[in-house]
Amino acid sequence: MDVRDLWTEALAGVLARPLRSALTTLGTVLGITTLVITIGVSSTAGNQIVGRFDALGATSVTVVVPPPPPSADPVPLVDWSGVRAVARLAGVESVAAIADSQETASVQVRANDVVAPGEVTGQTMAVVAASPTLPAAVRGRMTAGRFFDDGDVSRHERVAVVGDQAARLLGIGSVEDSPAVFLKGQAYTVIGVLGGAEREQRLATAVILPPTTAADRLGLGTVTRVLINTALGAADQVAHQAPIALAPGADDALAVMAPPDPADARKGVQGDVNGLFLVLGLVSLVVGAIGIANVTLVTVIERIGEIGLRRALGASRRQVAGQFLLESTTIGLLGGVVGAALGLVVVVAVSAVRDWTPVLDVRLAFGAPVAGALVGLLAGLYPSLRAARMEPVDALRS
Template identity: 65%
Template sequence: MGPRDLWEEALAGMLARPVRSALTTLGTVLGIGTLVITLGIAATAGNQIVGRFDALTATSVIVETPEDRVGWNDVAGLARLNGVESATALAQSEKSSNQSVTANAVIDPTRVSGQTLAVVAAGPDLPRTVKGRILSGRFYDGGHSARRDRVVVLGADAAQMLGITDVRHAPAVFIAGRAYTVLGILGGFQRETSLATAVLIPPALGPEFGLRSVTRVLISTRLGAAELIARQAPLMLDPRGGAGELRVIAPPSPTRAKDGVQEDVNGLFLILGLVSLVVGAVGIANVTLVTVMERINEIGLRRALGAGRRHIAYQFLTESGFIGLIGGIVGACLGIGVVVAVSAVKTWTPVLDLRLALVSPLAGALVGLLAGLYPALRAARMEPVEALR
């Protein structure tokens, strides 16, 4: 039996039962198609996730400083670094984090007017650095700090807890029995959301609460400049040689984040695709085995006419391999179409690996050969007399 004879016999066997052959091919189509779809959607979704990488996280650098190491004036130099949009110093201690704050000095047993809130000394650039917005009134400026005005700005949640919603009439809050005028209410924090429950005071009032030096520096950078600023900021804040004592919290590299997301998503969807491919292979094996059992008379007749065991095995392997090849081609085309359609609906940019589309037909043929191996060997082991009987 030459290659041409083998090809003609395998093709005749497939076309003799076109519906069954089509249903058998459908298993490979679904397996290969699912594999292409899952990997294509994984790559596209991973690219989309990275495209929407949280710019707020990627442009935020935090420097934690030991006590009495960095002064308030040292932070001003950070604005001169290329890539820094704004920088704000904060001062907070364990003692200042548990201050009794009331909205009035009248003791009313019928209502709760006092709260335990954190008092935080912050520079005047805080709203810009934390991407917040003034809900009422205004934020204090350098003049308030220079004059040591007894003013505060409340976080939105702190104001709500104290029952203050409007500052047009200059309400006051009492901290440790001392009155402070409320200049404004700051809300919409996109960074440092814990400050929403804090009472913010100018740096000059910090010593009243034991806040004499900076404990933390918030830096807002341009996209892509965070790593550079993370290296330069400690030297700018403490050029005397103690930069190693400053703890810098910088965002991860967007490239590393992209690779991590891509790897995780691809790994998950690859497993799902392989499971679908195995299910398709099992389907091919089952249908091919049933086909072998139905064609026992044909096998016996061919063996009686002189066909060897290898000829029978080759014929069934060629049929199953050809079915897998067709299924791989159709499945790859179907998978690519689905990926493009989903990307169009979601307005994403489809990401497809050309190698996957080229390898899919070969993978389908390989799956078909592996799935048809056992049925082909079983057909080849049949004796002519038993098959004809």
């Protein structure tokens, strides 16, 4: 039998029962569609998530300054003026220094100095010192008033900025009347409320003082962290240069927390999504393969007379097996083609709805039909071998 004749016979067998063939193909279609959607959506979502990660996490660098060793006259590793040196680095968009300590992590803060018996007159809050560039460094905004400036710092002004949640706890709704907060018996004029901080969100419940004022009155003058925001793609370079700019010659003593490589994040996202949905695609493919095997086996049983007649007219076992094997492979191939097309359409549709840029691998268009044909080939092995084992006399008698 010529290969073309074998293909013609197999195609005729598939089209002889179009509804059954269509339902059999549906299992493979679902499996291939799920796999294509899995790969396409995971790649697209990976790029989207990494893009959002770049917008915040991949541009944030934090330098942690260890406390100075105990001595009679400890010299801090990082001075407040070091912020200006970091700000001059290429790729740095904003930078600020923060000073905090265990002693000021929980301070009784009151909005007035009147103590009424039986009433709660204060709140326990953290008190920190920060450079005037803090709002930009934490990606926050002033919801009321203003942040202290270099003039307030140089004059050692007794002013304070409170976080938005701290303002609500203390009952400070406006700074126009120059409200005051009392820390350890000393009054500080509240000149602003800081809100919407994307970094250092704990500042929402904190009281922020100028570094000179905090050093004079609370002994809080040693920088403990430097917050740096960089341009996209400059975080790695800034992470290497910032310690040198802050503490020349002692940069090894500083700890730098830099964001991971976005490429690693993309691979991680794709791996997680693939691992989640790949199982569904494989299950669908297994169900499709079982359906093809079942229908092919039923077809063999229904066509026992035809098989006997072919064998009696001289068809070999290989030709009989090849015919049924080619039928199951054709069904799998059709399912792969339709499944690949539907999967690509779904990926593009999901990307359009979510305003994402679809990421499509050209190899899917060719790999999916091949995978479908392979599923059909494997599913048709047993029924085809069973058909080939039939003896002509027994088949004709049946």
